[in-house]
Amino acid sequence: MTIGTYILVSIIKIVIAMLVLLTGVAYATLAERKVVAHIQNRWGPSRVGPFGVWQPLADGLKFIFKEDVTPPFVYRPLYLLAPVLSLTMALTAIAVIPVGPWVSIGSVHTPLQIADVNIGLLVILGLTSIGVYGVALAGWSSNSKYSMLGSLRASAQMVSYEIALGLSLVGVLIYSGSFSLRDIVMAQSGTFLGFIPKWNIFTGQFIAFFIYIMAAYAETNRIPFDLPEAETELVAGYHTEYSSMKFAMFFMAEYANMFTVACLASVLFLGGWLGPVFGPPLLQAVLPVVWFVLKVLAFIFIYIWVRGTLPRFRYDQLMAFGWKFLFPLAIANIMVTALVVALR
Amino acid sequence: MHLVLFLIFGAVCVGAAINLLVQKHPINSALSLIVVMGSLAVLYLLLGAEFVAAVQVIVYAGAVMVLFVFVIMLLNAGEEEVLPHSSRVAIVLGVPGLILGLAVGIWVVARYAGFDRIAIGGPRVLSGSEGFGNPSSVAKLLFRDYLLPFEVTSVLVLIAILGAVVLARREE
Numbered sequence: 411m412t413i414g415t416y417i418l419v420s421i422i423k424i425v426i427a428m429l430v431l432l433t434g435v436a437y438a439t440l441a442e443r444k445v446v447a448h449i450q451n452r453w454g455p456s457r458v459g460p461f462g463v464w465q466p467l468a469d470g471l472k473f474i475f476k477e478d479v480t481p482p483f484v485y486r487p488l489y490l491l492a493p494v495l496s497l498t499m500a501l502t503a504i505a506v507i508p509v510g511p512w513v514s515i516g517s518v519h520t521p522l523q524i525a526d527v528n529i530g531l532l533v534i535l536g537l538t539s540i541g542v543y544g545v546a547l548a549g550w551s552s553n554s555k556y557s558m559l560g561s562l563r564a565s566a567q568m569v570s571y572e573i574a575l576g577l578s579l580v581g582v583l584i585y586s587g588s589f590s591l592r593d594i595v596m597a598q599s600g601t602f603l604g605f606i607p608k609w610n611i612f613t614g615q616f617i618a619f620f621i622y623i624m625a626a627y628a629e630t631n632r633i634p635f636d637l638p639e640a641e642t643e644l645v646a647g648y649h650t651e652y653s654s655m656k657f658a659m660f661f662m663a664e665y666a667n668m669f670t671v672a673c674l675a676s677v678l679f680l681g682g683w684l685g686p687v688f689g690p691p692l693l694q695a696v697l698p699v700v701w702f703v704l705k706v707l708a709f710i711f712i713y714i715w716v717r718g719t720l721p722r723f724r725y726d727q728l729m730a731f732g733w734k735f736l737f738p739l740a741i742a743n744i745m746v747t748a749l750v751v752a753l754r
Numbered sequence: 755m756h757l758v759l760f761l762i763f764g765a766v767c768v769g770a771a772i773n774l775l776v777q778k779h780p781i782n783s784a785l786s787l788i789v790v791m792g793s794l795a796v797l798y799l800l801l802g803a804e805f806v807a808a809v810q811v812i813v814y815a816g817a818v819m820v821l822f823v824f825v826i827m828l829l830n831a832g833e834e835e836v837l838p839h840s841s842r843v844a845i846v847l848g849v850p851g852l853i854l855g856l857a858v859g860i861w862v863v864a865r866y867a868g869f870d871r872i873a874i875g876g877p878r879v880l881s882g883s884e885g886f887g888n889p890s891s892v893a894k895l896l897f898r899d900y901l902l903p904f905e906v907t908s909v910l911v912l913i914a915i916l917g918a919v920v921l922a923r924r925e926e
Contacts, residue, residue: 488781488785527804528804528888528889529804529808529888529889532805532808532809533808535808535812535816536808536811536812536816539811539812539815539816539817539820540811540815540816542816543788543820543823546820546823546824546827547781547823549827550781550826550827558827561827562824562827562828565820565824565827569820569821569824572817588889589889
């Protein structure tokens with residue numbers, strides 16, 4: 411493949427990934443409102459289009475036409491930087507997620523992934539750790555009590571749970587022996603007894619999966635860990651002073667992060683795009699991507715389900731849970747996994 | 755391509771480092787330091803050390819600097835006060851001293867490493883070995899060839915952590 415085709419193919423992949431991700435983000439908001447509404451015995455959005463399917467479009471238009479207020483007391487450079495930083499880091503993380511195996515279209519042979527790097531997992535961890543600054547700076551530069559408290563909570567929470575999150579992944583890394591997300595998926599191919607897939611969740615990483623899910627909810631500031639924006643006490647937390655598209659950028663970043671977490675969960679624990687492949691050649695090419703998307707959507711659904719079910723933690727409970735329960739559990743999981751792999 | 759990227763990120767790194775010193779507000783200085791760390795990570799990438807680059811971003815730009823920013827936010831540190839008359843000795847002696855120090859440094863490096871090593875030609879991957887800089891080769895070095903120094907360092911870090919815990923504990 412020449413450098414010209416490589417760049418062209420990369421640009422096409424980036425455009426497609428961004429379109430799909432942003433559409434996904436828009437419709438995740440609708441799905442969330444609909445599912446939570448049904449959990450609470452309501453209808454949810456139902457006015458714009460059949461079953462409210464055009465609601466995200468209406469919301470988007472509304473955000474664009476809202477007045478963009480920049481309060482006079484903010485520290486402008488960082489106030490403007492914060493939402494951009496949040497959204498950029500959230501969207502960039504999708505670049506290393508593999509959504510399918512290698513495909514050939516004509517003479518072009520390419521992986522279904524924007525960048526197949528051998529440190530894929532570390533890239534995602536790095537991007538999320540930079541994303542913390544978006545939240546931290548938003549609160550600080552807003553120069554308001556609620557924002558400040560929200561962002562202090564968010565930074566402390568994200569830094570604390572990042573440790574449990576990172577450690578929960580070590581077990582998977584020991585099993586697959588690579589940081590490359592593609593290699594991690596390939597290490598999960600095959601079955602036990604002919605029908606149980608060898609996904610990491612079935613090969614002894616169930617506890618790691620549990621830790622990952624808990625930590626990921628906290629990392630993305632979702633219920634039951636949504637203390638940074640606890641509306642009953644902090645108005646809206648770190649984005650209290652933001653309006654119009656700047657607020658929408660934080661909103662999109664939150665949902666994009668949800669998708670990243672869901673993609674990572676399905677790659678690391680549920681075998682990524684692996685699944686039964688059958689039928690004519692075209693169907694065979696499409697099915698892996700379908701399996702991957704279904705797994706991701708299942709995660710998004712669980713996210714929403716949890717949101718509709720659980721109440722919010724207290725802050726001391728949150729910190730104790732992270733440091734005194736998840737952290738030791740993750741360490742124990744690493745030791746047991748290492749022992750099993752060493753004795754195998 | 756490598757040379758262009760090296761020049762760009764080298765310039766960004768030096769620019770951010772100067773900005774770090776010039777800025778009056780601590781949070782701007784902290785953010786400049788993050789930019790320095792980030793561009794250093796890119797320089798590592800250009801050298802072919804992907805793992806070190808990723809760790810640089812995660813540990814330094816991510817974890818360490820978050821704590822810096824967190825402390826600045828928590829203390830709500832304001833703008834630094836500028837003394838009305840700064841030391842004249844520092845200005846008179848500082849600039850020539852700096853130039854002299856740099857010249858000596860460059861001379862020493864050039865004398866012992868050979869002048870061709872410091873020629874401007876962008877970074878070069880010196881090691882031609884297979885898989886240089888990737889996680890598994892780094893792991894082999896750390897856990898096989900240099901296991902003892904590595905473990906001793908980790909004990910040192912553990913002592914530092916314990917010391918911090920003891921110092922931070924409230925007197926009963």
